Amino acid sequence: MDGARAPRVLVVAMDPGLTMDPRPNVKPVRQYRRIIGLAGHFAAAEGARVELLTAESDGWDDLDGRVRLHRLDRAEAGHPLLWLERTLVFRLPRLVVRPVARRGRRGARLDRARTMASRRVHRRLFVPFYRHVRPLLLARIARRHVLRDVDPAGLARVVVMDRTSVPFARWLARRNPGLIVTTRQDRSLDAAP
Amino acid sequence: MIPMTERRPRLLYLAFYFPPSRASGVFRPRATANRLAELGWDVTVFAAPLPFLHGTLGSVDDKLMETIDPRITLVRPELNRFAWQTDLREYSAFRGTFPQLAQSLYTWGQEHVFPEHYASWARAAVRRAVRMHARRGFDVVLATGNPFASFAAAWLFRKLTRTPYVLDYRDSWTLDQFSEEPRFEDGHPAWRWERRVLETAANSLFVNDAQRSWHADRYPRAAGRMMTVLNGWDADTLPETTEPPPAARAETGGHAPRFSFVGTITGQQPIEELVEGFARAREHSDMVRAELDLYGYFGFFKGAETVLRRRFNAGTAGGDGDERVLAPGVRHRGAVSKTDLGDVYRDSDVLVFLNGGGRYVTSGKIFEYMAAGRPIVSVHSPGSAAEEPLRGYPLWFNPGGLDPADIAVSMVEAAKAAAGLGERQVAEARAYAGRFERNRTLEPLVRRLAELAARGRRAGGR
Numbered sequence: 001m002d003g004a005r006a007p008r009v010l011v012v013a014m015d016p017g018l019t020m021d022p023r024p025n026v027k028p029v030r031q032y033r034r035i036i037g038l039a040g041h042f043a044a045a046e047g048a049r050v051e052l053l054t055a056e057s058d059g060w061d062d063l064d065g066r067v068r069l070h071r072l073d074r075a076e077a078g079h080p081l082l083w084l085e086r087t088l089v090f091r092l093p094r095l096v097v098r099p100v101a102r103r104g105r106r107g108a109r110l111d112r113a114r115t116m117a118s119r120r121v122h123r124r125l126f127v128p129f130y131r132h133v134r135p136l137l138l139a140r141i142a143r144r145h146v147l148r149d150v151d152p153a154g155l156a157r158v159v160v161m162d163r164t165s166v167p168f169a170r171w172l173a174r175r176n177p178g179l180i181v182t183t184r185q186d187r188s189l190d191a192a193p
Numbered sequence: 194m195i196p197m198t199e200r201r202p203r204l205l206y207l208a209f210y211f212p213p214s215r216a217s218g219v220f221r222p223r224a225t226a227n228r229l230a231e232l233g234w235d236v237t238v239f240a241a242p243l244p245f246l247h248g249t250l251g252s253v254d255d256k257l258m259e260t261i262d263p264r265i266t267l268v269r270p271e272l273n274r275f276a277w278q279t280d281l282r283e284y285s286a287f288r289g290t291f292p293q294l295a296q297s298l299y300t301w302g303q304e305h306v307f308p309e310h311y312a313s314w315a316r317a318a319v320r321r322a323v324r325m326h327a328r329r330g331f332d333v334v335l336a337t338g339n340p341f342a343s344f345a346a347a348w349l350f351r352k353l354t355r356t357p358y359v360l361d362y363r364d365s366w367t368l369d370q371f372s373e374e375p376r377f378e379d380g381h382p383a384w385r386w387e388r389r390v391l392e393t394a395a396n397s398l399f400v401n402d403a404q405r406s407w408h409a410d411r412y413p414r415a416a417g418r419m420m421t422v423l424n425g426w427d428a429d430t431l432p433e434t435t436e437p438p439p440a441a442r443a444e445t446g447g448h449a450p451r452f453s454f455v456g457t458i459t460g461q462q463p464i465e466e467l468v469e470g471f472a473r474a475r476e477h478s479d480m481v482r483a484e485l486d487l488y489g490y491f492g493f494f495k496g497a498e499t500v501l502r503r504r505f506n507a508g509t510a511g512g513d514g515d516e517r518v519l520a521p522g523v524r525h526r527g528a529v530s531k532t533d534l535g536d537v538y539r540d541s542d543v544l545v546f547l548n549g550g551g552r553y554v555t556s557g558k559i560f561e562y563m564a565a566g567r568p569i570v571s572v573h574s575p576g577s578a579a580e581e582p583l584r585g586y587p588l589w590f591n592p593g594g595l596d597p598a599d600i601a602v603s604m605v606e607a608a609k610a611a612a613g614l615g616e617r618q619v620a621e622a623r624a625y626a627g628r629f630e631r632n633r634t635l636e637p638l639v640r641r642l643a644e645l646a647a648r649g650r651r652a653g654g655r
Binding site (some may be wrong): 020021022055130133135136160163164166167168169170173180182183184193 | 278279280281284286289290292293294296297298361489
């Protein structure tokens with residue numbers, strides 16, 4: 001296949017484990033299979049150059065070798081918002097408790113209570129908030145990092161695999177009036193959006 | 194017919210699926226609205242918005258619009274297509290920016306307001322109905338489901354305006370007609386809503402007695418107002434008289450028996466048994482050249498075709514790369530407009546009644562089949578609700594189950610019967626079907642609507 005003229009497809013799967021969905025429709029394993037299967041189909045059967053954009057580092061061992069993986073997880077982890085949350089919720093309490101943590105059973109108990117409290121704050125307060133902010137944050141990172149490697153003007157189709165991917169994909173749609181940007185997982189380059 | 198000097202009774206008909214939709218549920222509302230308009234009623238139908246039918250469902254037969262009485266007022270309240278949007282350009286700015294929050298709010302509405310994606314249509318319908326009612330009052334409301342949001346709209350409209358309403362269950366809401374089990378778990382809001390709408394309805398209609406009994410057992414306080422109004426065949430889309438089948442008109446030995454199925458192929462139908470049974474029937478010496486033509490769509494919505502086609506090809510190879518050939522002798526002839534069905538029936542020797550589901554599923558198509566005056570071979574599980582009207586039909590061939598060998602025997606017998614049919618036998622079959630002509634089956638509903646409208650006018654001094 002002539003790589004220069006091959007159609008190009010962007011599969012956006014920022015959250016393949018569907019960790020941001022309170023009640024995901026499918027199990028994460030199945031969602032990974034869908035993404036890998038779809039990207040592989042476009043690469044193998046349609047002869048397309050496929051770019052896969054994700055914010056998850058693991059789970060891509062079975063991905064077709066022809067698919068280019070763009071990972072945003074490192075950029076996301078370094079974002080000031082996440083750094084601030086880790087500092088306030090985990091690091092600072094740990095620093096406060098550290099002097100007494102190794103002083104007998106009481107200290108150990110206090111340290112365990114500190115760990116549990118931090119995790120609870122993370123799960124109960126931060127994650128519900130981050131669920132709504134993360135799509136915007138990842139869209140911002142994607143715009144900065146990915147567009148250096150992927151020219152949206154040359155794309156035939158953008159397939160959006162989860163809700164976390166929506167703001168970035170919608171931004172692409174608004175910037176490129178002719179581009180098909182869809183949540184439909186049709187295995188065809190010409191299918192309607 | 195209502196005298197011109199008298200004020201015409203005014204009906205609000207909440208029928209989401211109405212022409213040009215080609216969903217199987219449009220024929221009953223189409224016939225009901227036309228019949229009432231013909232009897233002098235002032236009918237206003239609230240139906241699905243066209244962009245939803247054309248763009249989202251892709252399920253339209255424009256010729257059906259020509260069969261709607263021009264005196265009927267058609268209103269199409271808007272529908273929020275949140276659940277169907279796949280093109281990100283259609284997303285609102287809010288959904289595009291905060292997709293998780295938008296989904297959470299939508300899900301909350303489904304769980305706490307009304308458990309159906311059509312709820313926004315019902316809200317819009319009530320808003321528009323109240324405005325129209327303020328200008329000129331409706332006497333009675335008829336709501337048909339699915340979608341069942343139309344029931345909720347009728348209930349809310351009654352709460353606001355005291356206008357009585359009648360519910361027409363074309364399908365059941367909380368009963369899965371195919372598995373014959375409740376569709377929702379205990380505590381699901383659909384149960385609460387169904388109780389609420391049934392208990393305040395002036396009447397509720399069901400398409401067969403089995404469905405009516407199931408609902409009467411569940412909702413005893415509404416049981417006394419439940420009625421069965423059968424489906425029927427529409428005289429305006431079939432010729433007045435029928436001639437014997439082509440096999441009876443052809444010279445002996447020169448005719449290949451023509452079997453036809455007319456309707457929508459769905460996943461619930463016993464497709465494999467039909468294909469196997471027909472293949473075995475073709476092993477009979479008189480049936481070697483027999484053909485089975487399928488007229489209609491695969492599934493009600495776009496996207497269903499591939500899966501259903503695969504079920505035909507699973508056991509047998511298709512033919513010569515022609516995608517219309519589904520199995521040896523079985524050909525998909527495509528969709529035929531309701532208005533052109535007369536020709537299809539005229540050119541068929543035997544009609545194959547392929548139907549999914551059991552005692553709760555009648556299928557409106559069976560009445561049209563009987564009116565065609567052709568031998569009918571049943572391909573459905575025993576105990577289907579369709580057996581009740583078929584029992585008196587003189588040209589019914591019932592294999593008694595889904596064993597392909599029995600289906601084959603019935604097909605061979607039906608083809609033989611078709612070849613020997615005379616005008617008198619066809620006329621007898623048609624005469625039996627006459628009792629299911631739509632205007633006759635609708636009579637109890639029309640009478641009841643007239644009573645309710647008259648009572649409302651007396652009470653309101655209108």
